Amino acid sequence: MTLIEARGVDFSYGKRLTLEGIDLSVGAGDSVGIVGESGAGKSTLLALLLGLAAPSRGSVLFEGAPLQLRDRSLMRRFRGSVQAVFQDPYSSLDPRQRVDRIVAEPLESLGLAHGPGARSRVAEALESVGLPADAGTRYPHEFS
Numbered sequence: 001m002t003l004i005e006a007r008g009v010d011f012s013y014g015k016r017l018t019l020e021g022i023d024l025s026v027g028a029g030d031s032v033g034i035v036g037e038s039g040a041g042k043s044t045l046l047a048l049l050l051g052l053a054a055p056s057r058g059s060v061l062f063e064g065a066p067l068q069l070r071d072r073s074l075m076r077r078f079r080g081s082v083q084a085v086f087q088d089p090y091s092s093l094d095p096r097q098r099v100d101r102i103v104a105e106p107l108e109s110l111g112l113a114h115g116p117g118a119r120s121r122v123a124e125a126l127e128s129v130g131l132p133a134d135a136g137t138r139y140p141h142e143f144s
């Protein structure tokens with residue numbers, strides 16, 4: 001099944017055409033690499049696929065339906081399913097927050113879990129990636 005798709009996507013910063021005619025399809029279980037020299041537009045394409053910006057032409061689809069950045073409830077559902085995991089934990093994780101808080105915050109803000117429910121979802125998430133039960137009580141710098 002196709003999860004995310006770009007169809008005939010163009011994107012311009014002002015008058016400068018950065019992406020032209022991008023067609024891409026990502027199915028369940030796929031790993032897709034995007035390769036190109038610096039400035040080729042990889043990060044720009046990712047921003048479009050994450051719904052952070054809208055194409056100048058063409059569309060980005062999630063599960064077959066075009067993303068509509070102005071449709072708040074649609075975008076909320078989209079963000080509950082599609083998230084970026086950044087490469088450098090030190091620039092993406094708040095060093096002053098414990099890991100359980102960092103993991104719980106998006107669950108709460110997306111309405112996926114609250115209170116005790118959030119606590120057990122956090123424990124499940126940590127366990128699912130092989131982290132010990134006490135991992136949530138630690139800070140990002142305490143991990144290798």
Ligand SMILES: Nc1ncnc2c1ncn2[C@@H]1O[C@H](COP(=O)(O)OP(=O)(O)OP(=O)(O)O)[C@@H](O)[C@H]1O
Nearest residue numbers: 013014016018036037038039040041042043044045
């Ligand atoms: N906010 C912006 N405003 C104007 N131009 C931008 C902006 N962001 C990126 N660009 C330009 O768009 C082009 C594509 O940039 P982008 O960052 O998507 O490339 P990239 O492939 O991710 O590069 P890198 O490998 O260096 O990360 C570049 O020419 C860049 O200068």
Ligand SMILES: [Mg+2]
Nearest residue numbers: 039042043044
């Ligand atoms: Mg980049």
